[in-house]
Structures are given as C-alpha cells and as structure tokens.
Amino acid sequence: QQQVKQSPQSLIVQKGGISIINCAYENTAFDYFPWYQQFPGKGPALLIAIRPDVSEKKEGRFTISFNKSAKQFSLHIMDSQPGDSATYFCAAAHGGANNLFFGTGTRLTVIP
Amino acid sequence: GAGVSQSPSNKVTEKGKDVELRCDPISGHTALYWYRQRLGQGLEFLIYFQGNSAPDKSGLPSDRFSAERTGESVSTLTIQRTQQEDSAVYLCASSLVWGQSTEAFFGQGTRLTVV
Numbered sequence: 001q002q003q004v005k006q007s008p009q010s011l012i013v014q015k016g017g018i019s020i021i022n023c024a025y026e027n028t029a030f031d032y033f034p035w036y037q038q039f040p041g042k043g044p045a046l047l048i049a050i051r052p053d054v055s056e057k058k059e060g061r062f063t064i065s066f067n068k069s070a071k072q073f074s075l076h077i078m079d080s081q082p083g084d085s086a087t088y089f090c091a092a093a094h095g096g097a098n099n100l101f102f103g104t105g106t107r108l109t110v111i112p
Numbered sequence: 113g114a115g116v117s118q119s120p121s122n123k124v125t126e127k128g129k130d131v132e133l134r135c136d137p138i139s140g141h142t143a144l145y146w147y148r149q150r151l152g153q154g155l156e157f158l159i160y161f162q163g164n165s166a167p168d169k170s171g172l173p174s175d176r177f178s179a180e181r182t183g184e185s186v187s188t189l190t191i192q193r194t195q196q197e198d199s200a201v202y203l204c205a206s207s208l209v210w211g212q213s214t215e216a217f218f219g220q221g222t223r224l225t226v227v
Contacts, residue, residue: 006154034215043116043203043218044155089155099168100145100205100216104154 003027004092006103013110019077021106023090026071030092033066034100035075038087047088048075080110114138116219118204124225125194133189133222137206144187145216146179147203155203161187162209194226 006023013019023033034049050057050064050073057064063076077084090103117136125131137144146158157171161181172178176194181187191198201223205216 036218041220043205043220045218046215049215099157099160101157102147102155107152 002104003101004090004103006090006106008106009104010107011109013080013108015080015082015110015112017080017110019075019080019084019108019110021075021088021090021108022072023074023092023103024070024072025092027092027094028071029094030101032093033064033073034091034093035062035064036089036091036102038089038105044089077108080108082110082112084108085110116204116206116217118202118219118222120222121220122223122225124227127196127226128193130190130192131194131224133191133202133204133224135187135189135204135206135219137185137187137204138208138217139185140208141206141217142184142209143207143216144181145205145207146187146189147205148173149201149203149221151200158189158202191224194224196226199224199226 004025035047036044037047038044048059048062050066052068055066061078066073087105087107089105091100093100119134144161147155149155159179160168163184164181176192179189201221203221205218207216
C-alpha cells in the first residue's frame, strides 16, 4: 500500500521554467512533509520540509505548497536550472512512529 | 563520523550466497532506517530501529532478510540465499529523535548485484 502518491514520474522543463511535483496522502496523522533530492549515485538529501500548521514554505527557489483539506502538497522549483536535474521524492511522517513514507519519485530533467 | 557511512559501496554476489550490509549512522542518532531502491524506482521501506529495537519489521520482503543493531550504533542488514530480484541499492538513513524533528540523513548506499 502506497502511503504517499507522487506525480509525475518524470518531468522535463526548460531552463528558467517552473517545475511542479505533486504528492497526495491519506493518513491524517501525518504531521511532517519533507522533500528529498537525489543525484545519481548518491543517497537522498533533505531539500525542504513543511509541517501542516502552514500552507506554504519558501527557501530560495524552492517552495512547498500544502493543502491540508485536500491532503496534498507540492514542490515548486522556480527558475529551474540544469543543476536541479535530479530525482525528487516527497515523504510523510507522523511523530509517533518516526518513520518516513516516501513517494515513488520524480525524475526531473532541466534542459539548458 | 560526519555522515552516515555504508559498506561495502558495491557488492557482487552469486545467487544463493548470503550477504551482510553495514551501516554506521551519525553519532547520537537513535533512529535508523533501511530502504531498498531498485533501478529507477522509489524507496521501499524495509525496517526501522528505535535504539536497538525494531518496532516495525513489516517492510522486510521475506524471511531471508534480517537486520540487527547493537549499541544504538552500527546496523547490519543480512540477506540469506540471495536471489536475482534482491539486486538493488540498499540505503541506510539515521535521524535524531528530538521533539518533532524527523529529518533523515542518508548514506550513499550499497549497490548489490546478484549474478
């Protein structure tokens, strides 16, 4: 059972464009929603995270939008750069279990 | 150490052999996770340790898989009688259990190839 559903599976964006990756969840106990970035041959690394008490969090060119009622959250990458080309994973956790449930990943390619 | 360390980085084994994968978490991190990542796929949860105990073993795909952790530090993931479908990158992560923080830090993984 996939706890977190992620789309699209792959995404191609022109340099300077906006990349948008979406995730949805069912478990209303989730209270922590991170995004991880993974480059080939490397482990995933935390990019940005949000808690459900806010609807948006921005760090540089990366923004998480969170819709609690719809149980959805998304990652927006503004002014996408070729160096952003990587696989992005959304995840969700709830404090009691302290386990992370990952989406299936989105392979982003930013074309120069 | 500065980060999560996994060894070996690559392992090629013959079908039917046992393998042992090692993870050294960040010092002081009480939570430790093992994930499996097949080529081009997402992260499949295997097992999670809180201290030395594993409250959630639901992700282990079969009884050929086992894991242990000692001294709230090093963990080993053992796969017995390896099969070709076990070929994947095995990722370990650790996190500091403190308040609401569950940020997980990943190692670079062990690439297992079963031939």
